[in-house]
Amino acid sequence: MGLWTLLEKSSYISFLAYSTLSISAYILLFAGAVVMITGFLGCCAVIREKKACLLFYLIILISVYAAELAAGILAYIYYETISEELKDSLNETIIHNYAQPGMNDVTYAIDHLQQDFKCCGSDSYEDWRYSLYTITANTSGTIVPDSCCKTMTEECGRRDHPSNIYRVEGGCMTKLEIFLQEHLLLIGAISIGIACFQLIGVSMSACFLCVLYKEEKEELYNTI
Secondary structure, eight states, X not given: OHHHHHHHSHHHHTTOSSOXXXXXXXXXXXXXXXXXXXXXXXXXXXHHTOHHHHHHHHHHHHHXXXXXXXXXXXXXXXXXXXXXXXXXXXXXXXXXXXXXTXXXXXXXXXXXXXXXXXXXXXXXXXXXXGSHXXXXXXXXXXXXXXXXXXXXXXXXXXXXXXXXXXXXXXXHHHHHHHHHHHHHHHHHHHHHHHHHHHHXXXXXXXXXXXXXXXXXXXXXXXXX
C-alpha cells in the first residue's frame, strides 16, 4: 500500500503543502520491509531457543507496532485537515507554476489530474483566467490547458469558448479531495489493522521469551 501510494500517486501528493501523506506511506513501507527481513530472525530464534535473538526480535516488533500505529493515527488526523490545505495549494500551483520554467513535473501532474478526474481548474475552468499560463499566452478569449478538453487535441484549450472543456462543478479540487481522503482512510485502516495483528506477534514472542527465561532460571536452580 505504501509503495503503491509513493509510485502510482506521487504526482497527486505534490499538490499538498505538507508531506504527511508521504510520511504515512513511507512508515507503512518501512515497517513492512522490516517485518519481512526480520521474520527469518524470529523463526531462527524460536527454533534454536536463542534468548538474545528473540529479545532483539521482540524489540523490533514493538518498534514496528508503534510505527504502524503512528502512521494510522497520523493518516486519520490529516484526514480532517487536508481540505483547507488542498484548497490553497492546488489553486496556488495552477496560478503560479503551470507551464513555467523548471516546473515540468508540476505541469505533468496537473495535466494528469485534469484528464484522470475529467475536470478543469481548482474550483472551475475560470481559475485559469488568473494563471501565469493564461496571462503570458497573449491570446484573447478562453484559454485553458489542452488537458481540460474532453477530446484532447493540440491547442484545443485555446479556442474561443471551446465546447468540449470540462465544466465540472467544484473543479478538480473537490474530486482530488475526495480521492485523497479515501486514500488516507485506507492507509489509516491498513496501518492500524496491521498494528493490531503485530500485537499478537509481540504477545506470543514475549510469552515465549518468558518461558525461556523461566526454564533457564529453573535449570540454574537445579544445578545449585
